[in-house]
Amino acid sequence: MVGNNNRLVKEKNESLIMEVIRKNREISKADIAKTTQLSANAISMITSSLIKNKYIHMCRIGESSGGRKPEILAIKPGTFYSLGIDIDTDGIRFAEVDLAGNVKEIKRLKMNCIRNADKAFGAIKKETARHKSEYFLGFGIAVAGQVDISSKRIVLAPNLKWSNINIADLIFDRADFYIENEAISSAIYESLNGICKDTDNFICINSKSGIGAGIFIDGRVYRGENGSAGEVGHIITDYYGLKCECGSFGCLETIAASHRIASMCGLPSIEYVVEKAESGDKRVLSVLKNVSKHMGIALVSIVNTLNPRKIILGKEFCLYGKLLIDDILSFVSKYSLPSSRNLEILISDAGDNASVLGAALLPQLRIFGK
Amino acid sequence: MVGNNNRLVKEKNESLIMEVIRKNREISKADIAKTTQLSANAISMITSSLIKNKYIHMCRIGESSGGRKPEILAIKPGTFYSLGIDIDTDGIRFAEVDLAGNVKEIKRLKMNCIRNADKAFGAIKKETARHKSEYFLGFGIAVAGQVDISSKRIVLAPNLKWSNINIADLIFDRADFYIENEAISSAIYESLNGICKDTDNFICINSKSGIGAGIFIDGRVYRGENGSAGEVGHIITDYYGLKCECGSFGCLETIAASHRIASMCGLPSIEYVVEKAESGDKRVLSVLKNVSKHMGIALVSIVNTLNPRKIILGKEFCLYGKLLIDDILSFVSKYSLPSSRNLEILISDAGDNASVLGAALLPQLRIFGK
Numbered sequence: 252m253v254g255n256n257n258r259l260v261k262e263k264n265e266s267l268i269m270e271v272i273r274k275n276r277e278i279s280k281a282d283i284a285k286t287t288q289l290s291a292n293a294i295s296m297i298t299s300s301l302i303k304n305k306y307i308h309m310c311r312i313g314e315s316s317g318g319r320k321p322e323i324l325a326i327k328p329g330t331f332y333s334l335g336i337d338i339d340t341d342g343i344r345f346a347e348v349d350l351a352g353n354v355k356e357i358k359r360l361k362m363n364c365i366r367n368a369d370k371a372f373g374a375i376k377k378e379t380a381r382h383k384s385e386y387f388l389g390f391g392i393a394v395a396g397q398v399d400i401s402s403k404r405i406v407l408a409p410n411l412k413w414s415n416i417n418i419a420d421l422i423f424d425r426a427d428f429y430i431e432n433e434a435i436s437s438a439i440y441e442s443l444n445g446i447c448k449d450t451d452n453f454i455c456i457n458s459k460s461g462i463g464a465g466i467f468i469d470g471r472v473y474r475g476e477n478g479s480a481g482e483v484g485h486i487i488t489d490y491y492g493l494k495c496e497c498g499s500f501g502c503l504e505t506i507a508a509s510h511r512i513a514s515m516c517g518l519p520s521i522e523y524v525v526e527k528a529e530s531g532d533k534r535v536l537s538v539l540k541n542v543s544k545h546m547g548i549a550l551v552s553i554v555n556t557l558n559p560r561k562i563i564l565g566k567e568f569c570l571y572g573k574l575l576i577d578d579i580l581s582f583v584s585k586y587s588l589p590s591s592r593n594l595e596i597l598i599s600d601a602g603d604n605a606s607v608l609g610a611a612l613l614p615q616l617r618i619f620g621k
Numbered sequence: 622m623v624g625n626n627n628r629l630v631k632e633k634n635e636s637l638i639m640e641v642i643r644k645n646r647e648i649s650k651a652d653i654a655k656t657t658q659l660s661a662n663a664i665s666m667i668t669s670s671l672i673k674n675k676y677i678h679m680c681r682i683g684e685s686s687g688g689r690k691p692e693i694l695a696i697k698p699g700t701f702y703s704l705g706i707d708i709d710t711d712g713i714r715f716a717e718v719d720l721a722g723n724v725k726e727i728k729r730l731k732m733n734c735i736r737n738a739d740k741a742f743g744a745i746k747k748e749t750a751r752h753k754s755e756y757f758l759g760f761g762i763a764v765a766g767q768v769d770i771s772s773k774r775i776v777l778a779p780n781l782k783w784s785n786i787n788i789a790d791l792i793f794d795r796a797d798f799y800i801e802n803e804a805i806s807s808a809i810y811e812s813l814n815g816i817c818k819d820t821d822n823f824i825c826i827n828s829k830s831g832i833g834a835g836i837f838i839d840g841r842v843y844r845g846e847n848g849s850a851g852e853v854g855h856i857i858t859d860y861y862g863l864k865c866e867c868g869s870f871g872c873l874e875t876i877a878a879s880h881r882i883a884s885m886c887g888l889p890s891i892e893y894v895v896e897k898a899e900s901g902d903k904r905v906l907s908v909l910k911n912v913s914k915h916m917g918i919a920l921v922s923i924v925n926t927l928n929p930r931k932i933i934l935g936k937e938f939c940l941y942g943k944l945l946i947d948d949i950l951s952f953v954s955k956y957s958l959p960s961s962r963n964l965e966i967l968i969s970d971a972g973d974n975a976s977v978l979g980a981a982l983l984p985q986l987r988i989f990g991k
Contacts, residue, residue, distance in 0.1 A: 451846075452846045464926070468838050468843060471839075473838060473927075475929070476961075476964075477963065479960035480927055480928040482928075482958055485925040485957075485958055487858075487918045487956070490858070497956075497958055499956035500956070544860070548857045548860050551857055552857055552922055553926065555852040556834070556923065556927075557845060558844075558845025558850040558852075559846060585868070586867075586870070587869075590777075590852075591849065
């Protein structure tokens with residue numbers, strides 16, 4: 252029991268030190284001691300072991316502040332890595348990310364995944380087959396829908412028309428994988444490596460065929476009572492509006508999901524909407540005004556209820572968000588309570604890759620004690 | 622430093638044991654050991670000291686399960702106590718509550734508190750003057766509005782028309798007080814002694830002149846980035862609706878705050894609304910149908926975003942909630958996502974006293990490690 256406890260304490264201190272190094276990017280042992288309150292001796296022992304095992308390295312010699320010049324430590328790039336996989340209706344994305352957060356490769360496989368879980372996981376098996384080295388930490392899968400992260404099941408992915416899928420049944424020769432909702436994956440990316448690094452309370456809202464959110468509260472993912480928190484696409488912004496697939500009326504996504512915007516503009520896809528808007532097409536601009544207003548109504552309700560520090564708009568918002576953002580900002584600033592005055596609403600700077608990059612981080616979280 | 626650490630550990634273990642006894646109401650030392658993983662020796666020492674200091678007592682001898690009959694411990698009633706104070710536009714409530722959660726007395730002082738902070742705190746000083754015994758834990762003040770609990774300031778109480786009030790300036794001879802938003806006070810009451818005892822994720826929505834919420838997430842109060850989370854009265858349920866005092870349009874409280882309901886019915890107060898509704902008045906019933914619908918729209922947005930286990934309707938809802946609850950329940954069950962199927966929406970069984978009872982708990986929280 253004592254041995255067990257010691258091992259747990261050691262693991263906890265290891266991940267604490269890994270997290271401090273990650274957050275600071277570069278840090279001396281003396282500064283690790285200041286942050287963690289661990290003894291110099293414990294820090295020396297743990298960092299030596301982490302260096303030996305290639306998790307961290309001495310990246311440079313720092314400036315002396317009187318005594319000996321300090322060794323500066325950083326997460327070792329290019330060694331341990333993991334693979335993110337983002338499954339969407341029209342294809343699968345793969346991203347290799349190392350422990351230092353460097354993205355080695357992002358690639359995209361076009362494929363109709365709707366009703367095709369077998370085919371999608373066939374492609375995933377093929378791609379993952381080449382990742383079996385001792386430095387491979389595993390792969391993380393992001394899906395738009397409700398997932399059960401502990402039993403690694405997709406409960407319901409409405410747009411893919413998948414339900415109750417046990418991923419282990421489809422990838423029967425691997426156990427080194429994790430699963431997450433795609434908006435929560437985006438939020439994990441923004442929290443660790445994106446624009447919410449120093450933010451405890453924020454919401455990532457992703458739009459594509461649906462609109463969903465990943466919510467961070469007091470620095471941690473908030474999933475709700477049944478794991479279905481974040482369904483902000485079903486905030487009712489106009490009860491007298493269109494019928495939604497969920498059975499309700501005037502849900503935000505009946506107006507603001509990408510494919511609904513395209514269809515209201517009479518255009519085949521959101522790319523055409525962007526083109527037409529940029530050429531000043533009046534019908535398209537008027538549809539976008541209305542979309543901004545409904546986004547504004549939903550965001551005011553979210554802001555007044557949750558008082559977050561940041562709201563990040565992601566996924567396909569990154570393609571057309573620039574056409575809406577000014578109107579959304581002015582609506583929210585005009586109609587939300589003044590107590591939220593330091594709120595920032597931003598478009599993700601990872602483009603539409605935040606969720607695949609977040610998926611790649613899932614196998615790394617444990618190492619940083621998350 | 623070591624001495625300090627030991628004292629901290631001892632205090633932490635004391636409050637851990639107090640919390641375990643409180644949660645279980647009656648418990649043996651053996652069962653405390655099972656729950657806390659503390660050693661039998663430490664538990665004996667701490668419980669002896671707690672008994673000596675009158676925090677707990679041996680309430681009965683339990684049944685033997687083989688060996689000696691166990692002593693059953695409980696929080697000692699009728700000794701340590703605190704005072705809750707709820708300030709509203711039309712008066713002040715006071716509630717004496719002991720450490721075991723027993724309510725000794727609730728009384729109400731009618732008074733116009735609008736713009737009258739000096740007068741209100743004069744009355745509070747008078748009432749609190751008689752509570753100075755060694756067993757008095759302090760008093761807690763609940764106010765509808767934004768408060769800063771650490772500096773003990775009322776930032777903004779719009780209905781009272783109070784702003785930027787440093788309570789210490791008004792009660793200069795006392796330091797044993799705490800302050801909290803009234804909806805959060807209600808939520809604290811429901812969490813400790815009310816209908817959310819075993820619930821981690823829930824929301825208390827209080828209605829009177831405004832509508833505000835106290836949000837519990839993963840077992841703790843959620844305040845948001847600037848302490849203004851929970852302003853659910855400003856969820857926009859009908860953007861084409863009435864102008865709200867906040868400057869926005871169609872906020873929930875423009876339709877569902879008690880005084881708005883009365884005014885839409887052409888009646889002087891909510892008590893008349895209840896009377897007329899019960900006699901079948903058609904105009905009143907039609908106003909209430911509309912109120913239920915807007916409450917439903919707001920609750921669907923909250924439920925789909927936060928996926929709570931329970932929503933508790935409190936304060937003046939307790940007076941007229943029975944006229945709305947069936948319509949609200951059927952709206953939310955029809956239009957929220959099926960993943961929230963174990964959601965319960967309930968009217969507080971503390972009537973409109975939940976916030977003053979919660980205020981009384983504020984000085985007790987530290988004792989239970991909260």
